[in-house]
Amino acid sequence: MQRMNVHICAPAGSCRRYLEGLGVPSAAAFLDRVRFWLRGEFSVTGDPRLLETDEDDRRGGRRDDDARAEDLMQAFADDATRAIVALRGGAWLTRVLPRIDFSLLDRRTTPVAVFGFSEITSLVNLVACRRFGRGVLDLGPAFIHYGLKRFDARYAGTDATPDGAELEAQTARYFADVCAMLTGVGSSRPLPIRVLEGTVPPGPRVRFVGGNLAVLAATLARRDYEEQIFGDAQDGDAGATARWLVLEDVNEAPYRIDRLLAHLTLAVVWRRVDGILLGNFHHGAEDLLDAVLSLLPHHLGADRRLPVVGCDRIGHVWPMSPLPVNFPIRVDLDCSGRGALTVNWGDFASC
Secondary structure, eight states: OOOOEEEEEOSSSOOHHHHHHHTOSSHHHHHHHHHHHHTTSSEEEOOHHHHHOOOBTTTTBOSOHHHHHHHHHHHHHOTTEEEEEESOOOSSOGGGGGGOOGGGGGGOSSOEEEEEOGGGHHHHHHHHTSTTEEEEEOOOTTHHHHHHHHHOTTTTTSSOOOOHHHHHHHHHHHHHHHHHHHTTSOOSSOOEEEEEESOOOSSOEEEEEEEEHHHHHHHTTSHHHHHHHTSOOOTTOTTOOEEEEEEEEESOOHHHHHHHHHHHHHTTOGGGOSEEEEEEEEETTEEOHHHHHHHHHHHHOTTOOOOEEEOTTSSSOSSOOOEEESSEEEEEEOTTSEEEEEEOHHHHHOO
């Protein structure tokens, strides 16, 4: 039986502070810890130099663009690699996209899933466009510290911070969940939804695309990326006739959200989707979901009425749940307009 590998990377922001918070002496030691958590079910790879690198936002962020692109392409080309886990989002990845040869995915004979969110939105969507590509909008483990501090009642509004033991326990749970998704068992984290606007047809199968609004808007500036993300369904997806757009963002003022939505309007995105899923929008402690709902009609226009559902476990939020991209997902709602998204993880893990 061919070995299966999880590749850990930092293609966007630096992970140095996260590793320090965990109390591990080096990135190599962190990789060893993940190997211990996975109990030999998967092998683990990663370049310690790329995980430990510094970033300086006054001096171009990172200075290893070619190395980060090469790291991803090596993972794409290795049929044994079944998951690529981005430890954090942050910044500096979107500019690297033109250096990445995504056609390497077309030569694969096994599926590979990219896990990440925020700055990783573009990578998740572009990989999910390929036949053997899978994309999952899910937290980078480095977000756990922020998520606990911001949303957990034990820490929110206090000077207390999660210690290394709690960060380690939560990170271990995350990697256990990744393994469960890759083997078809499925995630332990549900995707509750509720209808915010309009009417959702009963029991549809939907393919979601999108993610972080700011990163998606930047990605769509390149026409071929737009065509890939909003293109036709892949083989096996014929039953999912609806394409829905998922959007979330953090620390963007309403006028900036309006500008980003205008980018989608100018790119004629609304004509290419059948519904909208809004994740978490907040600026500091302020919940901006209602503000986003008020902005949408200005962009959809009077002749384009799309159903809108919300999920408060998607985005820069804790707890966060994994959402496969460009993959058929069933939408289950009761008569009150509440329900959940149901993922067939067996199909997700298969070829």
